[in-house]
Amino acid sequence: MxxxxxxxxxxxxxxxxxxxxxxxxxxxxxxxxxxxxxxxxxxxxxxxxxxxxxxxxxxxxxxxxxxxxxxxxxxxxxxxxxxxxxxxxxxxxxxxxxxxxxxxxxxxxxxxxxxxxxxxxxxxxxxxxxxxxxxxxxxxxxxxxxxxxxxxxxxxxxxxxxxxxxxxxxxxxxxxxxxxxIIREFLSAKRLPVLFYVLQAVKMHQVFFVMCILEENLARRAEHYFSEMKRVVKGRDAWARGDLHEFSQLISASGRSSILNYECGSKEMIQLYEILLKAPGVLGARFSGAGFRGCCLAVVESGHAEAAAAFVRAEYEKAQPELVSKIPPDRRVLVCEPGDGARVI
Structure with missing residues (x-):
């Protein structure tokens, strides 16, 4: 039923x-x-x-x-x-x-x-x-x-x-x-007026100058913000052209920047991200959410979806056997398609 x-x-x-x-x-x-x-x-x-x-x-x-x-x-x-x-x-x-x-x-x-x-x-x-x-x-x-x-x-x-x-x-x-x-705590930090200015008010030609006056970790976060904004625009245009390969490469770049520049993600999620990138037919991947828990998403060629799912199941179980044992087998990997909007039936 x-x-x-x-x-x-x-x-x-x-x-x-x-x-x-x-x-x-x-x-x-x-x-x-x-x-x-x-x-x-x-x-x-x-x-x-x-x-x-x-x-x-x-x-x-x-x-x-x-x-x-x-x-x-x-x-x-x-x-x-x-x-x-x-x-x-x-x-x-x-x-x-x-x-x-x-x-x-x-x-x-x-x-x-x-x-x-x-x-x-x-x-x-x-x-x-x-x-x-x-x-x-x-x-x-x-x-x-x-x-x-x-x-x-x-x-x-x-x-x-x-x-x-x-x-x-x-x-x-x-x-x-x-x-x-967290945002409120961040806003109360001494350095945030500068960072907040960077993220919401700086013109693109001013970015390099302002990032130079930030401490290294804050500069990396600012780098993620501005590079991700560019990826969104490029991704929108790639999707409009039907260029799924470029769109997916941008997704993977977003995932790397989240880890290296924004410094988020847990060991378990980063392992899953890396396994997905090696799976057959996967064009791109990143965290779905902040990367501390939840799942990863990947774009995969439709003809390779089941093979990719089998690869991820097997490889992630090797990497995280205890964690995988707690996840119902039919929920470890989901093969999805784009859906419709919310509606009353």
């Missing part, structure tokens, strides 16, 4: 409604082939959805109550859309319920009138939460779109992105909150 049918049947079971009443939000995971570590410093990135993601089946409640179950987490969530939601101050209190509450919180704070809740069942791809594929963003967008649907709200894709960012940055997503905390 297809996952979509499973989600629909589960909603019928928990709501007591007919199958014809069930709607499903399909929200894909996404990758960022180019634009590593520069988005939170005013940089431009590329983004692409893949054909894996989150499905949220739902029907409208008879009142303002939200009732949710999950395919990955136990328990039932119940709260009301007319309850005033607040940011979560203690990170230890953040759980899967927080994303649903966060969606309500964002809509409330942007002035949207919510009268109806949802009865829903949400399910993602097992083992891909916290994997560097923006699974938390997919969940957040799914809840927003379901609530908007049952409340007859017309919200543009751009506005939904802003809503998702709003509740992610104000208390419902610990990963993004920690990123903001």
């Amino acid at each position: 297809m996952q979509l049918d499973v989600v629909r049947e589960k909603v019928v079971e928990i709501s007591g409604r007919g199958a014809g009443e069930v709607r499903v939000v399909a929200c894909p995971y996404r990758i960022c082939p180019l634009g590593a570590h520069i988005d939170h410093q005013g940089g431009t990135v590329t983004a692409m959805t893949i054909n894996y993601g989150v499905l949220l089946g739902f029907v409208a409640s008879d009142d303002a109550e939200i009732s949710l179950q999950s395919g990955q987490f136990e328990g039932v969530i119940r709260f009301r859309v007319d309850d005033l939601q607040k940011p979560i101050e203690n990170p230890e209190n953040i759980n899967w319920e927080s994303y649903a509450r966060g969606a309500v919180y964002a809509l409330q704070n942007f002035g949207y009138d919510l009268k109806k809740g949802i009865i829903g069942y949400i399910s993602g791809v097992k083992g891909l939460d916290s994997s560097g594929l923006s699974s938390s963003a997919a969940v957040g967008i799914a809840y927003l779109m379901a609530l908007e649907n049952v409340n007859d709200l017309v919200v543009s894709p751009v506005d939904n992105i802003q809503l998702d960012n709003y509740f992610a940055l104000t208390g419902c997503n610990i990963t993004y909150r920690r990123r903001v905390d």
